[in-house]
Amino acid sequence: MTGERTAGQGRRDLAVLGRRGIEVRQAVVDAIDPETRRVALADGETIAADAIVVALGAELAPERVPGLERTGGLFYYTLSGAERLRDQPAVVGRGRVAVVVADVPFKCPAAPYEAAMPIDHALRRRRVRDRVDVAVYAAEPGPMGVAGPEVSRGVVALLDPRGIDYHPGVKLAAVGDSGHEIRFAGGAKAHCDVLAVVAPTPGAAGGA
Numbered sequence: 001m002t003g004e005r006t007a008g009q010g011r012r013d014l015a016v017l018g019r020r021g022i023e024v025r026q027a028v029v030d031a032i033d034p035e036t037r038r039v040a041l042a043d044g045e046t047i048a049a050d051a052i053v054v055a056l057g058a059e060l061a062p063e064r065v066p067g068l069e070r071t072g073g074l075f076y077y078t079l080s081g082a083e084r085l086r087d088q089p090a091v092v093g094r095g096r097v098a099v100v101v102a103d104v105p106f107k108c109p110a111a112p113y114e115a116a117m118p119i120d121h122a123l124r125r126r127r128v129r130d131r132v133d134v135a136v137y138a139a140e141p142g143p144m145g146v147a148g149p150e151v152s153r154g155v156v157a158l159l160d161p162r163g164i165d166y167h168p169g170v171k172l173a174a175v176g177d178s179g180h181e182i183r184f185a186g187g188a189k190a191h192c193d194v195l196a197v198v199a200p201t202p203g204a205a206g207g208a
């Protein structure tokens with residue numbers, strides 16, 4: 001996201017699991033029958049098991065916020081979104097970066113704050129931080145609520161000395177046509193030059 005590491009440096013080979021005696025099979029699952037504990041694959045094969053653990057993920061749904069997809073919000077929860085965000089703060093040089101959690105629940109409660117702080121760090125390293133504002137707008141009432149109030153206060157205490165504005169309890173309602181105006185439920189608005197968004201995630205369970 002800030003260019004300090006490449007995508008390749010974050011990848012791991014699934015063959016590692018094979019060496020531990022775990023068989024890895026990549027295929028599309030068409031159906032799961034919990035009664036017979038059978039999994040039907042799209043290639044026609046059926047897998048039987050004594051226990052089935054299902055982890056099909058939670059998809060981002062940016063289309064739920066009017067203007068978000070069209071106006072170029074950067075969905076840094078995806079690899080392509082993180083790579084697009086990578087060069088943005090430098091491009092801004094002067095302006096405002098908004099890290100926005102559009103709605104709750106969302107995947108990984110730490111990730112918005114883990115985005116804002118490296119962005120702050122990258123801007124300082126490039127010696128442009130005094131010309132770029134960084135703000136977090138989050139639909140949740142406070143950071144990392146699943147970890148309890150002490151951790152939540154601790155995260156806020158990390159943002160403050162870095163000059164990162166924090167606006168909790170605001171749900172993203174729309175992005176204006178220019179892509180620079182973010183609108184929240186209840187009528188509040190904010191300006192941004194770079195919009196880094198955790199898009200609505202309807203299937204998320206609320207924790208990591």
Ligand SMILES: Cc1cc2nc3c(=O)[nH]c(=O)nc-3n(C[C@H](O)[C@H](O)[C@H](O)COP(=O)(O)OP(=O)(O)OC[C@H]3O[C@@H](n4cnc5c(N)ncnc54)[C@H](O)[C@@H]3O)c2cc1C
Nearest residue numbers: 027028029030055056057058076077078107108110111208
């Ligand atoms: C930026 C970010 C940072 C995070 N950091 C942390 C962290 O530090 N610690 C932590 O614990 N968690 C973290 N998380 C959360 C963690 O990544 C997710 O909770 C975890 O990946 C969810 O695993 P999953 O297998 O349920 O879903 P996914 O990782 O989304 O994987 C689901 C897979 O199922 C596949 N699939 C879907 N439908 C089918 C089908 N019909 N047939 C076959 N395959 C299918 C999908 O293609 C996908 O590959 C982070 C998440 C993000 C986005």
